[in-house]
Amino acid sequence: MKSGGLLHPELLALIARVGHTDTIVIADVGLPIPRNVPRIELAVVAGLPDLLSVLRAVVAELVVESVTLASETRIHSPAFHHQLESVLHAPTVEVDHETLKGMLHHAAAVIRTGETTPYANVILHCGVDF
Helix, strand or coil, rough: CCCCCCHHHHHHHHHCCCCCCCCCEEEECCCCCCCCCCEEEECECCEEEHHHHHHHHHHCCCEEEEEEEEHHHHHHHHHHHHHHHHCCCEEEECHHHHHHHHHHHHHHHHEECCCCCCCCCCEEECCCCC
């Protein structure tokens, strides 16, 4: 058994499998996930687990080169957007929500949380540590 950090076996396998330029999506409970995209279902009930907790655990294990967010997050959920900025330490690009949903088709996987904040979805673009 691991002594700390991320413990979820599917999340660990995903992080070990992705490479430079791959993307991982951490999603709220309502984001429509394309059928052909692998998903890791974490949602238990509305709000559990929250997206920020999952995000913190994942970025502690992953090299993140850049991030994509929906521009609607800043508009409709400004407090949440501010919290995202405090967790993410990589260049961020904002696109409209429909464009973000279109980007899901190319994701290595989508991690669905129980988050219910409007537009609480993050695309992590994997980097390298050298």
